[in-house]
Amino acid sequence: MTAPAPKPKESLQETLQQVVRILNRHKLVESLVHKQEMPRHDLVETIVHKQNLAELESRLGQLHPADIAFVLESLPLEDRLTAWSLVKPEFEGDVLLEVSDTVRETLLADMDRAEILAAAEHLDTDELADLAPDLPQDVMSELIGSLEEEERAELQSALSYADDQVGSLMDFDMVTIRDDVTLEVVLRYLRRFEELPNHTDKLFVVDNDQRIKGVLPIKKLLITDPELEVAAVMAHEVVMFRPDEDAGEAAQAFERYDLVSAPVVDSTNKVIGRLTVDMMVDVIREEGDAEMLSLGGLKEDEDLFSSVWRSARNRWPWLAVNICTAFIASRVIGVFEGTIQHLVALAALMPIVSGIGGNTGTQTVTLVVRGLALGQINQASARRLIIKEHAIALLNGCVWGGVLGVIAALLYRDLPLGVVMTAAMVLNLQVAALVGLLVPLTMEKLGRDPAYGSSVFLTAATDSMGFLIFLGLATIFLL
């Protein structure tokens, strides 16, 4: 069984439109039947109905599993399940692997035990391991029971690692060779394979105990005199990974050294699996997404079509924290109500002080989060960075705070008010720089995701401190 070839990209959106059109026709027929406006034309209805579904099935049948996944992700729930029921069983496993986690849940929820087992049949153990967290417990047990011993061991090994560890991403499909044979022998050996594993750009050279001794790049194998021995041709310096390493760091190594595949070895250098660039690309994409989502205060990837209730819950944790910090900032203002009553201009000016603080602080947070992700911030550079960010904050405070101070003084014809405004800006930007630096750096030191929550802490600080500094200075100097 080979999957249909990928569609040229231009036509993917077009295909999606066609699928949507067929689905709309299908729903129209259904709704007519439902309203019983076609009671006597059962036969016609049934034929039209069947034609629609058959057309949809044939369209989907021409798609690469990754394209089916894209179409399913772009459809609302009801349509998605109609389309899903028409996907060929032998592609169902691949499609499940390609869709996002939230969409996968909706698809699995629609499948019964037998369907899931049938879909899983076509998958490798490392792919099964990817699906495992979303499968019902009893289906999983039955699946494990149906595997051969070696596969079961592989599956259990893959399942024993966390999502962000190399071990959870490795596959077990690879070609190993000995170093005391000639390339001719290797070429003959390869010809006995029915298929080589995907992304095989190098063969792993191992000793009798499966310990890695080197790698033989395919491009070397192809250009070298076949009479030579593997030992004479192989590369000894191998970029390899351990299963408990961080997947993000492995992805950075793939990126830095332009790797296509690399061996995963245990503590005795025994080859236990393989990493390939396609998995690493997913890691890079997911890390970027996760950073962006967590800076935006979203817990997880949202299915664009998941229910209002579910989406709202995804957004609530952050919102709740934000309401608390907004409430605290509000109480800070509450303390100064007397001052504001005296000089109501303060009420109009205070959001500027807090807002600009939040804005500059967010810029600092963004750069620090990025620098940490790229591993460019170490102890020595952190000190420099702190000095630099405070210097920028001082510059910004003087320049923009000065401008706003002049405007405030002119607007309210009140020079001291302008001076207080400028002073408050200078001080609050220092707060923003400090918090913008310390929060992500501290989160990182505590082993947490430096992006998540940084923005909440930052806004809490720049709001509350902004109001406190501005209204405090005003109380002291203007009343």
Next chain:
Amino acid sequence: MTAPAPKPKESLQETLQQVVRILNRHKLVESLVHKQEMPRHDLVETIVHKQNLAELESRLGQLHPADIAFVLESLPLEDRLTAWSLVKPEFEGDVLLEVSDTVRETLLADMDRAEILAAAEHLDTDELADLAPDLPQDVMSELIGSLEEEERAELQSALSYADDQVGSLMDFDMVTIRDDVTLEVVLRYLRRFEELPNHTDKLFVVDNDQRIKGVLPIKKLLITDPELEVAAVMAHEVVMFRPDEDAGEAAQAFERYDLVSAPVVDSTNKVIGRLTVDMMVDVIREEGDAEMLSLGGLKEDEDLFSSVWRSARNRWPWLAVNICTAFIASRVIGVFEGTIQHLVALAALMPIVSGIGGNTGTQTVTLVVRGLALGQINQASARRLIIKEHAIALLNGCVWGGVLGVIAALLYRDLPLGVVMTAAMVLNLQVAALVGLLVPLTMEKLGRDPAYGSSVFLTAATDSMGFLIFLGLATIFLL
């Protein structure tokens, strides 16, 4: 010339530490000489000095160019240039390709014409094209002059495409074959190469006019009977790209179909270049970074060690816009100063209304930007999305607005105030949802980056409208 093998990742940070230590020793000696505290020990100083530099040079000599790039990016400017002067000339070109744009500028600024020309000598035309925008005009002309005709044509072709087009990322190094020969002939042909291009996972099968007819995957070539003809073995369905296509979309295709390399063809299907996964990985990383940076209001990638002045300028455009919008919001409050004077509690409560609006709107913006990047938002789904986001906003407004209304009513013993608070929250969250959806969707329609600026427009709307709605309702119902 082959570059040293990549370092195992664990030791990269360690290497960096060692380099920093040597550089610190070096600077100590320099400063002692400078202060003339070692006037008579010239000889000793010179020896120590030379030893330090020699040690540093040998350390750098053991590093893969990508690792040298990492070390240089992690060093402050002065140290960076000291280290840069010790990098072997034959690796300088590769290092320049690996470092970020801003760091590259600092390195090139330190090189004279001859050095740049020497570094460029070791690069392919597609790599030269990557460096071109940063090279001085006269150096570039001289370089172009020194190329052979074919290379010059390639370089000019690569330079004719924008940064985000496939054409600017393709390389020209590839293996093409005819379909009427046997695999045996292909294998013999390959053996005549001194080296195969990196990431050669398939050979491009072309006709006499270089038009693509199919591809022969290396893994097929290795397992198939060598007596067979290419035509019988090759794959006819080829994922290929045009040079004017969007690089981001090509990267998504690489990701979706797990590609390692793919041909780039012109309008007559003539093969003119090749895309490889390593370039696509960079595109994916850069797109994620750019989205994150532009959501954070930063124009470009910042060198962590660039000058305060330069960094400040990078952040000013956004800051300036933000100050304008903050000022407008402030003027909205100014209009209601009379109301606030009457009921000063409003001053304390209004930042909550605007703040929560900004927060929920940012969540919407983040999801829409992401959905657009993944191509999952189309006309039909956009309508659904708008309904859904408004429903979530209504839910959030009622729930959280209700909670805050009760708190406000209890705190100030003023039931109408609580009701106004809740009503303002409900309305402002609708504004947040609307703006959070429309701004990125409109930016996308106008062909702009949907992330850039979305956040400014959003905050402008949620602040100004939040104050207007809350203070307006209060003026009408509470005075």
